[in-house]
Amino acid sequence: MKNLSKISILAGAIAMTALGAVHAETRKAEVMHWWTTGSEAAALKTLVDAYNKAGGEWVDHAVPDYESALAAATSAIVGGSPPAALQFIGGKQFTDLAAQDYLTDLTPYAEAGKWADALPPAFMSAVTYDNKVYAIPIDNHGVNWMWSSTSALKKAGVTLPTKWDEFFPMLDKIKAAGITPVAQSGEPWVQLEVFYQLMMFRGDLDLYYAIFRDGNVDVVKSPEFKAFAEDLRKYTTYMDAGSAGLKWNDATSMVIKGTAAVQFMGDWAKGEFTAAGLKPGVDYDCTIGFGGKDYYIMSSDVFVLPKSASAEMAPVHKLLAETMMSPEVQVAFNNLKGGLPARLDADPSSFDACAAKGFAAMKNPEQQVAGIEMMTSSDRVGAVQDAVIQFWNTPSMTSDDFVAALAQAIETTE
């Protein structure tokens, strides 16, 4: 009798484990991404927990950087064993995969969840290819922020400019006070970023769109662009000598310590200030414009869901789309990551001063500007970057040479 009950318990246990396994397997999602730093990993955990709580099973597959992730993901997709979801940058980057029919069409989920009402138009077009939705936008990173050290500005006796013409005179005063005017890293992608960040602060939206959206070479050859190039050259004279060897976060720490006055960097720099225990609006300030239109460049991390041979993936796709697009999940995720939710209807009550400023800009169609990756192939972004860093690092190169190099970069890419 005793034996019998033991056996029945055992059988029951086995049956339950098997059932559990079957149940979990239907919602099991392997997710490939490159969020590995401290704040990114903490943010990711909120996403994992939300997915698991909703009845799924998240299988984490982190790859250390964008390049390796792209390599691993492409081989997995082409090899026929793709992960359930895969991180990308919104815009042109995944169109190759969509065009060759490797991605799941998410249009039904987007229609059911009314994504078109919740997302800024630029984001909606960044996840759409050929009138079908292929990606889930999870965050919004504001790219053109200027971070300034309150103590350094005070010491130099200056206030933030209210128009572009006051910018260089302010830097002169800071320099005279013995403080490094701009903290600048030597990384190529940062130099490219400053190139178009300065366009926003100068109000040169036409130049930006001509280069990164339309590929209009005539505009590059215009006098307006030349004037911009001269200002860019002038900007590089305010960095300190060791700038070429700095990483972006080393440059940020100069602003944190107050040895440098300002830095142009995306909103991920806020994580560094927060980690150092500084308060926005008190110890440092964040600015997206000098009193003009205050254009706000947005970029987004997205997830694409590669097509899978098995039909059982449908519930997984549905659950992933619902979890990642949930306003609450996006707020919790981005409060830790330093970005903003991609959805405009998210609850802003938990935002700090800088996040609130960014969210206000994000809601205003006049200020919304699509990030370069949303409009441009990575090939052209790279070619433009090569031209910019060549100009930046070759003091003898004239703005005419720069115009020629940039025009060639645009003409040889598509």
Next chain:
Amino acid sequence: MPSTRKPPRRLNMAGIALWPSWIIVAVAYIGTMVWTVGISFTNSKLLPVANYAGFSQYKRLFGTPRWLQSIDNMFVFGILFILICLVLGFLMAVALDQKIRAENVFRTIYLYPYSLSFIVTGVIWQWMMNPALGIQKAVNDLGWTSFEFDWVVDPDKAIYAVVLAAVWQSAGLVMALMLAGLRGVDPDLWKAIRVDGVPTWRAYISIIIPILSPMIVTSVVLLGISVVKSYDLVVALTNGGPGTATDVPAKFIMDFLFLRSNIGLASAGATVMLVAVVAAVAPWVYAVYMRPKTTG
């Protein structure tokens, strides 16, 4: 008569045992090479596709200033690196060959850098050569304020900074090879040199170096390979910068392969490198290994 009987036919076991490696070579090496060359004639972006695009990738490649500069850099780097390594390595080997005390200690010290990866070497030298926190700052703090050592941030000198770090890493290897060669020199030869009253420097140049020529060839081959695949050191030390001042072909290719989603252009670059290496190595391989030995 057993001695004239034909031996029984045997399976050539050695030949059969080699088949798997032949298959691996054919598929994994030659196959992928052919595939890469093929892709370089297409307009593949993120994924390889079979749209024939003629020589357009090559046309773009040789119109790209960054590629031309990376080729330039490879030659500057390669020639300086190999020459300095050979000279320094030889001199260190000669110094150690003077029956000095604690030779083992010195040999270990000289060879130690070679046990590090290029990534570690790159990071160490990046710190040391950074003008704001490395050697320049240390010397300035000691009181010599006009001292300047800012190669790594100067676009005109950055490539020499890469050479410096690479020499520091690899000169010890050349030393070890040369020392082995010097130890192989017959002691009687040295006795003969002394008896004839040949000056020591003359003996090294005219007699010893020719004896060491196999060691020199080995060193050049080993160093040459690290020049062609120089990627990790550049990435860790300067990341190709400032600007594109220290870009090398391997880095160019890697950038376009995934980061810039242009497999076609990356394959064209890789093909050019392959052709260049084959063109450089083939005559030498022929001369050393395949030319019929002349008797004499």
